[in-house]
Structure formats: C-alpha cells, structure tokens
Amino acid sequence: MxxxxxxxxxxxxxxxxxxxxxxxxxxxxxxxxxxxxxxxxxxxxxxxxxxxxxxxxxxxxxxxxxxxxxxxxxxxxxxxAYQSYMEVATLVGIYISMALGLNIVVGMAGLLDLGFIAFFAVGAYTYGIFATAQANNFMPFGHFPLPGESFWFFIIIGCLVAALFGVLLGIPVLRVKGDYLAIVTLGFGEIIRIIFNNLDRPVNITNGAMGLASVTPPRLFGIDFLYPSQFYYVVLVILLFTIFTVRRFEHSKIGRSWKAVRENEIAAQAMGVPLVRTKLMAFAIGASFSGMMGVVFAAKQAFVDPTSFTLLESITILVMVILGGMGSVPGVILGAAVMTILNLQVLTEVTNWLNQLSSTGVISIPDALSPSKMQRLIFGLLLILFALYRPKGLLPAKNRKYNEKELRDGSKETKTAITPDPSQLEKAQEV
Structure with missing residues (x-):
C-alpha cells in the first residue's frame, strides 16, 4: 500500500x-x-x-x-437548491477574503486583532448609507439613493475607507503589544458597532438599531444583481484579486518585514525595519480586503444593521485563521471554507435530520441540544483538538527553501563579474 x-x-x-x-x-x-x-x-x-x-x-x-x-x-x-448552494459559495468567498486580510495582521505581522469585523462594518455602511435614501438626511447636495451602477465604484471606495480606519486603529496601538493590543482592538471593534448603533441622532446617518433597508442592488449592463448566483461571480473576482495580492505581499520586502516584526520587534528594528510604517501597512492592507467584502455583503443582503458586526464575528474570523494555520495562505483559505460550510450547511443539515428522526419517534433529542444551537460548543471542541494535536493548523505556513549550492555559485559569479582584469589595473596605474 x-x-x-x-x-x-x-x-x-x-x-x-x-x-x-x-x-x-x-x-x-x-x-x-x-x-x-x-x-x-x-x-x-x-x-x-x-x-x-x-x-x-x-x-x-x-x-x-x-x-x-x-x-x-x-x-x-x-x-x-441552486440558489442555496450559490449562497453558501458566496459567503465562503466573503469569509475567505476577510480571513486573508486578518491573516496579514495576525499571521504575518503578529498583531492580535479582536476587532477586525469593524472594517467589514465600515465597508457595508459606506455603501448602505448612499445606496438608500438615508444620505438625504445629512447630504446638502445630490439625489439618493445612488443608482446600482455606483456599486462598482463603491468597492474601491469601501477599500480605501476601510484602509483609512485601519490606519486610525494602528496609530494608537503602536506602543502596545500582546494582551494589551488585543484589548485595544477589541475596544475599537465595539466602539465602531456602538457608534453605528447610536448614530441616528442628532442627525440620522445610520438609522441606528433599525438598520438600513432596501439597499440598491448592483447593476451592470442594465441587469440588476438580485440573486446569490450573480453575486457569486462578483465575490469570485474579488477573491482572486485578494489571493493574488496577498501572495505577492507574502514574498515581497514588506512581507518579510511583517514576519521579522512578528518574530522579534527589537531585532527587526535593529536590522532597519521601520516599525511604524510596517505595522500601519499591515492594518491598512488587511482592513482594505474586509472593506471591499463589506460593500458586497451590504448589496447582497440589501439590509445592514449593527447586529451583523458583533465581537463573536471577529472571533469567528480569528478562529478561521488559527484553524487553517497562521501565516499560511492555503491554510487560511481551507480554515475559512471549513468553518463557513460547517456553520451554514453541515450543522444545519444534521439538525434537520435529527428533527425528522424526532418527529417520527425514532429518537428523542431536546431542542436545546440541536447541533445548530451547539455551534459554539462544537467550534470550541475543534479548537481544543487542533491546539492539542495540530497546533500549527490544517496547512501550516511553509517558508521558501533555497539551494545553498546555487546561492554560493551565484555569489561567486557576482564576485567574478565585479573583479576587474589585472591587465586593466596595470594600464590604469601607467596612466
């Protein structure tokens, strides 16, 4: 075998x-x-x-x-079940993109962020406010809601606004690390959610706890995007862009700087890595991916309210990164897909199957013990098992391996190319 x-x-x-x-x-x-x-x-x-x-x-x-x-x-x-399949696939793509953004902050730069869902909320409200009549309450010019064609511009706007908020978060946390960093980012996430929840007075901007309803759907070539099967391709394009960008950053100079900061800040600073710029770029770039998907989420749901951006969502995204493997792009993709599918399909289907058995009298299971209600318990057990037997995640991060012989040969060739000809030195001395 x-x-x-x-x-x-x-x-x-x-x-x-x-x-x-x-x-x-x-x-x-x-x-x-x-x-x-x-x-x-x-x-x-x-x-x-x-x-x-x-x-x-x-x-x-x-x-x-x-x-x-x-x-x-x-x-x-x-x-x-076509649309339900596409709904799951679309949400998997959204969570993968957010997990990849958090992986830059946590996995590559080593900055524990417990308020990452705030950037997702910023992107969602950026589009939701202007894609509904809500903007008429405080905008002195323009006609709202904006048409569906504006959705494609708001993907870029949501990316930039979320990156700006990432920088604003990064500035006050530059002097803290470890547990204190986690506390500060947790507070930032809760502050953003509470602001959106109470920003209905004195000027009604977010409509408070009532949320923003009837968000204008995206439009392209006269076609309104109303179904998950249509949003699936939008999410797929953004996801491919996210994966390509993250992989390029991972093996670039800034990516190596993030890993150096993660391993040892003092040593990284001694080697010439600018800590302030490196950390701010990690927060800004990671937040930008979440902001883009926030715009897509608001358009797909056609409704935005603060209950979608709780601390539990931030922890769920962090679990995706830890489960897949911190710093590993394939691992984070797998971890986000497993968590999302387990939550949206597997636990739901198992619950329905057990309910059918209970209704027919085969078995009797209390409603409080249904798998869908025991979701957090199941996730907690998974984390404990992986922490014990797979501490580096499903697909651990792998560093590039270089052939020492090839590197030495290359250095010899470089030295040979730089060393001048002795005859040329003699001529130079004669001159």
Missing part, C-alpha cells in the same frame, strides 16, 4: 487521471441530485486534492478556475 501511494505521489499522470475521474463523478452526482449537500462538498473537496498534486501552479489555477467558474455553477443549477 505504501509503495502504491509513493508511486501515485510521484506520478503526475496518475494524479491527473484520478483528479479528472473524481471531478467528473462528483460533478455528475451533483447534477443528477436535486439536493445533495454531500455531492456539493465532495466537488469542493476536489480543490483540496488539486492543491496536493505535483502540477505547476499555472495548471492548478486553470483547473481550479474551470471548477469554480463553470462546473460548480452549472452542475448545481439543475436542482431547486
């Missing part, structure tokens, strides 16, 4: 055949089933199998693009 596994692990042809058959079978089962959560999850699992293959990165991205852009929406569209 071990020999067979080693042959499969080192043979790209076997991997390609197995992956092709797996994707084909799961896609066909999802297409034929009217409503099958298992088939939906198995098709998404193909992306995890793809990650562990030995294909080139370009090949992996092309296969993942085919699965996400064509196969998943097409095969899920045959049944009545």
């Amino acid at each position: 071990k020999t067979l596994w080693n042959n499969y692990k080192n043979n790209k042809i076997f991997q390609g055949i197995f992956l092709l058959v797996y994707i084909g079978v799961t896609s066909l089962s999802l297409f034929l089933a009217q409503k099958s959560v298992i088939a939906f999850l198995l098709l998404l699992t193909s992306l995890l199998l793809l990650y562990f293959t030995n294909f080139k990165n370009l090949t992996k991205w092309l296969i993942a693009g085919v699965v996400l852009v064509f196969l998943l929406p097409f095969t899920a569209s045959n049944g009545d």
Whole structure:
C-alpha cells in the first residue's frame, strides 16, 4: 500500500487521471441530485486534492478556475437548491477574503486583532448609507439613493475607507503589544458597532438599531444583481484579486518585514525595519480586503444593521485563521471554507435530520441540544483538538527553501563579474 501511494505521489499522470475521474463523478452526482449537500462538498473537496498534486501552479489555477467558474455553477443549477448552494459559495468567498486580510495582521505581522469585523462594518455602511435614501438626511447636495451602477465604484471606495480606519486603529496601538493590543482592538471593534448603533441622532446617518433597508442592488449592463448566483461571480473576482495580492505581499520586502516584526520587534528594528510604517501597512492592507467584502455583503443582503458586526464575528474570523494555520495562505483559505460550510450547511443539515428522526419517534433529542444551537460548543471542541494535536493548523505556513549550492555559485559569479582584469589595473596605474 505504501509503495502504491509513493508511486501515485510521484506520478503526475496518475494524479491527473484520478483528479479528472473524481471531478467528473462528483460533478455528475451533483447534477443528477436535486439536493445533495454531500455531492456539493465532495466537488469542493476536489480543490483540496488539486492543491496536493505535483502540477505547476499555472495548471492548478486553470483547473481550479474551470471548477469554480463553470462546473460548480452549472452542475448545481439543475436542482431547486441552486440558489442555496450559490449562497453558501458566496459567503465562503466573503469569509475567505476577510480571513486573508486578518491573516496579514495576525499571521504575518503578529498583531492580535479582536476587532477586525469593524472594517467589514465600515465597508457595508459606506455603501448602505448612499445606496438608500438615508444620505438625504445629512447630504446638502445630490439625489439618493445612488443608482446600482455606483456599486462598482463603491468597492474601491469601501477599500480605501476601510484602509483609512485601519490606519486610525494602528496609530494608537503602536506602543502596545500582546494582551494589551488585543484589548485595544477589541475596544475599537465595539466602539465602531456602538457608534453605528447610536448614530441616528442628532442627525440620522445610520438609522441606528433599525438598520438600513432596501439597499440598491448592483447593476451592470442594465441587469440588476438580485440573486446569490450573480453575486457569486462578483465575490469570485474579488477573491482572486485578494489571493493574488496577498501572495505577492507574502514574498515581497514588506512581507518579510511583517514576519521579522512578528518574530522579534527589537531585532527587526535593529536590522532597519521601520516599525511604524510596517505595522500601519499591515492594518491598512488587511482592513482594505474586509472593506471591499463589506460593500458586497451590504448589496447582497440589501439590509445592514449593527447586529451583523458583533465581537463573536471577529472571533469567528480569528478562529478561521488559527484553524487553517497562521501565516499560511492555503491554510487560511481551507480554515475559512471549513468553518463557513460547517456553520451554514453541515450543522444545519444534521439538525434537520435529527428533527425528522424526532418527529417520527425514532429518537428523542431536546431542542436545546440541536447541533445548530451547539455551534459554539462544537467550534470550541475543534479548537481544543487542533491546539492539542495540530497546533500549527490544517496547512501550516511553509517558508521558501533555497539551494545553498546555487546561492554560493551565484555569489561567486557576482564576485567574478565585479573583479576587474589585472591587465586593466596595470594600464590604469601607467596612466
């Protein structure tokens, strides 16, 4: 068995055949089933199998693009549960993008942030206020709500506004770290939520606890975006941009600076890393991704209120980062997907199944013990298990490995290129 596994692990042809058959079978089962959560999850699992293959990165991205852009929406569209599938996939993309933003702050820069959901709220209210008639209460000019075409500009505006709030958060926390940093960011998140909850007087800006209803849906080429299947592609584009940007930052100069600050601030500062600029960039860039998804969330829900941005949501996003692996982009993607699907589909389906068994008299389970109500207990047990047996997460972060021999050969070539010819030195001396 071990020999067979080693042959499969080192043979790209076997991997390609197995992956092709797996994707084909799961896609066909999802297409034929009217409503099958298992088939939906198995098709998404193909992306995890793809990650562990030995294909080139370009090949992996092309296969993942085919699965996400064509196969998943097409095969899920045959049944009545099409929009519910797309709703789950859309929320998975939103939470992955937010978790990647928090991963920059927590995983790469080592700054514990317990108020990250505040940036999500800033993005949501930025679009919600101007996409409803609420802006007429304090804007002396303009006609509101703005048309749906403005949604595409507000994605950029929400990104910039959230980045600005990230800088405003970063400035007062530059001198604190550890537990004190967690307390300050927790307070910031609660302050933002309370402000939005009470900003209905003396000038009604956010409509307070009543929230903003009837948010204008996005419009493109005369088509209104009203269904999750339409928002799915918007979230997918933003998510691809987020992953590309985070990966570029991870292996850049600023990314190495974040990791240096995470390991030892004093040593990083001694090596010339500017602590103030590095920390502020981590807060601003991480917040910007959350702000963009906040705009999408407000447009998709068509309703914004402060109850969507509680401390529990910030902790949930932090759990996604820890569960997947702090500092690991693939790990955070997997952790966010697992947490979201477990919350939205798996626990809900198990609860419905147990309720059916209770109604038919097969078993008797108290309503207080239903899996959907025991969600936090289940998440807590998962964290305890992973802290004990998988402390670095599902997919731990991996540092780039360099060939020492190649680096030395390269340094020799550089020295050879710099060393001048002795004959040229003699001529220079004669002159």
